[in-house]
Every structure is written in C-alpha cells, then in structure tokens.
Amino acid sequence: MPMGRTLVLSLAFMTLWIGLAVADWNILNQRKRNVFGASLKNYCESWRINVELNNIKEFDVVPQECIEYIGKYMTSTQYKADIERAIEESSLYLSSCCSLNGNGKDSWIFDVDDTLLSTVPYFKRHNFGGEKLNITSLEGWMREAKAPALEHTLRLFDEIKSRGIKIFLISSRRECLRDATVDNLIKVGYHGWTSLILRGLNDEYKQVHNYKAEARKQLVNEGNDIWGIVGDQWSSFDGSPSARRTFKLPNSLYYVS
Structure with a gap:
C-alpha cells in the first residue's frame, strides 16, 4: 500500500x-x-457522592438525568445500610469516648427531617428531588404527622437516652409545625427529649446553618456539654460551637444551607 x-x-x-x-x-x-446505562450510573453516583462530601452545594433540584437513580438509591437497602453504618459509628463513639460528667449537662443533638423522621415518602410523590421544593406543599405533608421513623436512628436515640444524656432536637422546621412534629415523633416511638428547638419569627430569614449555630451557642451558654450531633445536612454542623463529634447521614434529595 x-x-x-x-x-x-x-x-x-x-x-x-x-x-x-x-x-x-x-x-x-x-x-x-449501548454503554449509556453504565456511564449514567457512574455519573449519577459521582454526583451523589459529591453532594455527601459537600462539594456540590446549593442545588435546587436533582439533575434530570439522575432522578431515577437517586430515587432507587433513597428507597434501596443500600441507603438503609449507609444509615446503619453511620449510626453504628455513633454508637461506637458513644461507648468508648465519653467520660460523662454526670452533672445533668451531658448533651446530644439530633436534626429531625431525614435524621429522626423520613421525608422520603413525600419526595417519592414529588419526583425524588427533581422538582423545585414547594415549601407550602411540604409543610402540608408535615402537618399530617405521618413521616416514618428512621429505625436505626431511633435505636441510637434510645441508647443515648438510657445513658442519662440530654437530647436536644434542633430542626429547621418552623414553630407553627410544633404540634404536628411532636405528634409525629411520639407516634413513631421518640420519647424523652429535653427540648425541641424550631425556627421562630426572628429566625425566618436566617440561613439555617446560622440559626442552628446560634441554637447550639445558647445550649453551651447554659452549661451543656455537647458530645455529638447527628444530621443529614452539613448545615446541622457548620459554625461554632460544634460538638466533639458529628455524624452525617446520607441525603441527596435536597440541600439546606
């Protein structure tokens, strides 16, 4: 040639x-x-992981091409296993780390939504995060007080309570949802928390991470020693004061800053 x-x-x-x-x-x-399925799965898993790492922030909706993947993950045994692993680490830390003061000031903080109570049933009806969040619709669903418990978190909640540690719930829910939130928590098995802190009128326009940091500061000023925080959003941990350890649960349906 x-x-x-x-x-x-x-x-x-x-x-x-x-x-x-x-x-x-x-x-x-x-x-x-033909390689579409494998490549898309890789892309969407990478997107989800980077949400968990807090590299992807402030997103309004799940990418359209990843809605099906995120929906499958959030309703899968893998999601439950990921939560279980995080809770196991919390329990291991609790059993080995803490020389409790025994003065009534040992404390632990939990977020509420997708930490104690699951909003997955709501998002299942609303395209698994593929629709821009409608607060009025979500709050209407919260008022029904039908959110199921995250069973592994409930187990940790009871373990912490049995050790005589005070439990504070700090949620970005508004104060007008207090009755529904308390009813829902009790209905699915949560009892004996010390305080449920919700956003009042003065907190309406604060970013969530600032509101939660201020709530923690108030607890510390009252003499509480915060051993741990469990939450599904980075805004539950940002700012100071923090806890000695924080434990992040997976959630790629929405981002709260």
Whole structure:
C-alpha cells in the first residue's frame, strides 16, 4: 500500500477514535450508545457522592438525568445500610469516648427531617428531588404527622437516652409545625427529649446553618456539654460551637444551607 494512503487511513482512524473518546465525556450523548446505562450510573453516583462530601452545594433540584437513580438509591437497602453504618459509628463513639460528667449537662443533638423522621415518602410523590421544593406543599405533608421513623436512628436515640444524656432536637422546621412534629415523633416511638428547638419569627430569614449555630451557642451558654450531633445536612454542623463529634447521614434529595 502506498505510504500516502497508509498515512491518510491512519489519520482518519485517529480522528475517529479521538472523536469517540471526547464524546464519551458528555453524559447526555450516552443515550445514543449501548454503554449509556453504565456511564449514567457512574455519573449519577459521582454526583451523589459529591453532594455527601459537600462539594456540590446549593442545588435546587436533582439533575434530570439522575432522578431515577437517586430515587432507587433513597428507597434501596443500600441507603438503609449507609444509615446503619453511620449510626453504628455513633454508637461506637458513644461507648468508648465519653467520660460523662454526670452533672445533668451531658448533651446530644439530633436534626429531625431525614435524621429522626423520613421525608422520603413525600419526595417519592414529588419526583425524588427533581422538582423545585414547594415549601407550602411540604409543610402540608408535615402537618399530617405521618413521616416514618428512621429505625436505626431511633435505636441510637434510645441508647443515648438510657445513658442519662440530654437530647436536644434542633430542626429547621418552623414553630407553627410544633404540634404536628411532636405528634409525629411520639407516634413513631421518640420519647424523652429535653427540648425541641424550631425556627421562630426572628429566625425566618436566617440561613439555617446560622440559626442552628446560634441554637447550639445558647445550649453551651447554659452549661451543656455537647458530645455529638447527628444530621443529614452539613448545615446541622457548620459554625461554632460544634460538638466533639458529628455524624452525617446520607441525603441527596435536597440541600439546606
């Protein structure tokens, strides 16, 4: 074969290969190829992990191409296993770390939504985070007081309570939801917390992480020693004062700052 023709064919092959390689980086293009399923799964898992790492912030909705994947994860045994692992680490820390003061000031903080109570049933009816959050609709669902407990968190809650540690619940829910929240918590088995802190009128326009940090500061000013915090959002831990340890539960349905 003449050298010129060989060179042309080689260049053509390289151009085709490079074009395919570049196209592979565009996840939307995978819909036209047999490898679409595997590549999309990888992309959506990477998106979910980076939400958990707090690298992806302030998102309004789950990416359209990942709604099905996120929905499957949030209703899967893997989601339950991930929660169980986080709770086991909390329990191990509790059993080995804490020289409790025994003065009535040993304390632990829990978030409420998707920490004690699950909002997954609500989001299952609203496209698993693929729709922009409608606060009026969500609060209407919360008023029904039908959210199920996260069973592994309930177990940790009871363990902490049995050790004589005071439990504070700090939620971004508004004060107008107090009765429904208390009813829901009691109905699914949570009893004996020291205080449920909800957002009052003065907190309406505060960012959640500032509101929660201020609530913790008030608890510390009252002499409480906060051993741990369990929450599903980074805004439950941001700011100071914090706890000696924090434990993040998975949640890629929404982001609260």
